[in-house]
Amino acid sequence: MAQVAVVGGGWAGLAAALALKEAGVDFLLLEASPRLGGKVRTLKQEGLLVEGGPDASVRYKEEVLALAEALGLAPLGTLPAKPSAFILRKGKAHPLPEGLLQVVPGDLKALAQTRLLSFSGKLRALYDLFLPRGSKEDESLREFVERRLGLEVFQALVAPLAGGIYGGEPGELSMRAAFPQLWALEQKHRSLLLGAMRARKGRGSREGGSLFFSFAEGLSALTQRMREALEGTFLLATPVLGLEPAGSRYRLHTPRGVLEAEAVVLATPAPMAARLLRPFLPEAAALLLGIPHTPAATVSLAFPEALPLKGHGLLIAPGEGYRVRGFTWVHNKWPHRAPEGWSLARAYFSGEAAGLSERELARLALEDLERFLGRRVRPSHTFVFRFPEGMPSYRVGHLERIARLEMALLKAPGLFLAGNYLEGVGLPEVVRTGRKAAGRALNHLALAPV
Numbered sequence: 001m002a003q004v005a006v007v008g009g010g011w012a013g014l015a016a017a018l019a020l021k022e023a024g025v026d027f028l029l030l031e032a033s034p035r036l037g038g039k040v041r042t043l044k045q046e047g048l049l050v051e052g053g054p055d056a057s058v059r060y061k062e063e064v065l066a067l068a069e070a071l072g073l074a075p076l077g078t079l080p081a082k083p084s085a086f087i088l089r090k091g092k093a094h095p096l097p098e099g100l101l102q103v104v105p106g107d108l109k110a111l112a113q114t115r116l117l118s119f120s121g122k123l124r125a126l127y128d129l130f131l132p133r134g135s136k137e138d139e140s141l142r143e144f145v146e147r148r149l150g151l152e153v154f155q156a157l158v159a160p161l162a163g164g165i166y167g168g169e170p171g172e173l174s175m176r177a178a179f180p181q182l183w184a185l186e187q188k189h190r191s192l193l194l195g196a197m198r199a200r201k202g203r204g205s206r207e208g209g210s211l212f213f214s215f216a217e218g219l220s221a222l223t224q225r226m227r228e229a230l231e232g233t234f235l236l237a238t239p240v241l242g243l244e245p246a247g248s249r250y251r252l253h254t255p256r257g258v259l260e261a262e263a264v265v266l267a268t269p270a271p272m273a274a275r276l277l278r279p280f281l282p283e284a285a286a287l288l289l290g291i292p293h294t295p296a297a298t299v300s301l302a303f304p305e306a307l308p309l310k311g312h313g314l315l316i317a318p319g320e321g322y323r324v325r326g327f328t329w330v331h332n333k334w335p336h337r338a339p340e341g342w343s344l345a346r347a348y349f350s351g352e353a354a355g356l357s358e359r360e361l362a363r364l365a366l367e368d369l370e371r372f373l374g375r376r377v378r379p380s381h382t383f384v385f386r387f388p389e390g391m392p393s394y395r396v397g398h399l400e401r402i403a404r405l406e407m408a409l410l411k412a413p414g415l416f417l418a419g420n421y422l423e424g425v426g427l428p429e430v431v432r433t434g435r436k437a438a439g440r441a442l443n444h445l446a447l448a449p450v
Helices: 011-022 062-070 108-113 119-130 141-148 151-166 180-189 192-202 220-229 270-277 282-289 351-355 358-373 398-409 427-447
Strands: 002-007 027-030 042-045 048-051 086-089 092-095 212-214 242-246 249-254 257-266 293-303 313-316 326-329 343-350 381-392 415-417
Touching: 002 011, 002 249, 002 427, 011 027, 011 062, 011 220, 011 427, 027 257, 048 293, 048 343, 062 220, 062 427, 086 151, 108 119, 108 192, 119 151, 119 192, 141 151, 141 180, 151 313, 151 326, 180 192, 242 270, 257 270, 257 427, 270 282, 270 381, 282 398, 293 351, 293 358, 343 351, 343 358, 351 358, 351 381, 358 381, 398 415, 415 427
Parallel strands: 002 027, 002 257, 086 313, 257 415
Antiparallel strands: 042 048, 086 092, 242 249, 249 257, 293 343, 293 381, 313 326, 326 343
16 A cells, blocks of 8 residues: 555656655655657657657746756757747748747737738737727637737737647637736736737847756656656556545555555646546546647658758748647757757647657648748658647636536545646646645544544
8 A cells, every 4th residue: 555646657657756765755656658658759860869748848837857956867948939920821921029028929029020910910910009808717828819909810820829729719718817927917917918018028038048048958858857856656557547535545446466555646647637526526536527638739740951940930820721730840959959950840730630650740740841941852761750639728617627526536535636737738837736635634644543
């Protein structure tokens, strides 16, 4: 028997396990697959370093940086690039305006100078300076941006940026759940533009290479450091087939046998957590299943030539006829990810297209890249990564759903959740939920009768 069982070996589960180890608690982490890391997947082959899932974290959220520092891993910033990225709209690639705060403008001069927006679109955005605060408790991203900055800003700028983060239909995202900082700016400053200008002063710059970071050996380098720190306290290829209360404890059924624990941290995707909870917490299971998930996939294409690709990448505005959400020019974004003189392009898919076969995804990625380049190219290597469980979509009402979920879990003392469907899809938020769940488990153990 372990005091705490952690189910799931992605970064949420690993962060939870490390926090439990720091506290000196007896625990065991169970991972269904033969590897740790979850959606973080780094592949090295013939001088290429390819990220299958996320490729970076952000410096202004401390969770991943602090974890890396504690494990002796130095962050690696992106290569400087100005402009840092482009948005394809009406057949032309426009530089991403400087001074963005998440997905909205935070620099009036850059807003005035960008060719991504028409003159009338810019004037409409400036009207934000005079608008009153909104009165709704929550609203969709599209409704919020249209109200504050206008439809053109949403279509040309916000939709491609938000789609690159969350996938799916960005217009349906909840402001309070998906972009709480932007929602708070309106509450605090009234004007979104003024609030963004003030808030971004403390942020790093995309152009200077100080906003995003990874590691020299890719994000999986941190997975490996966590694995080394946890050696002997986890089991791979050990799915939890069933979970049930057993008095004041929990019984976990696995192919290796039955394990009992005083507390459980479920750090799995929401659909898997729902399956485990359904027999004894049907309300919690139903709430978890009500969180939409969008399939995602990436395709990395390596070319033994220098292709004419500028900046760190390209986002695709809606209505352009492309199947990919966007591209990352990996060789321009990170040092030493491809041999000298090579190009490494990574395409990102979400939604219906992401559910296609690996062969079809590779074909579509290459076709869309060739369309952008205006000529035929032939990759020497192709890497396809599919995530059928996808990314959670934080729809309007998500925070209320999570609050109801917390209430439903009160019926099962000692059971805690962690994952990207709770507080944010970024790696810092994932790590935060893992550490928070571990802290709750420790509190439960301290209060539990001996």
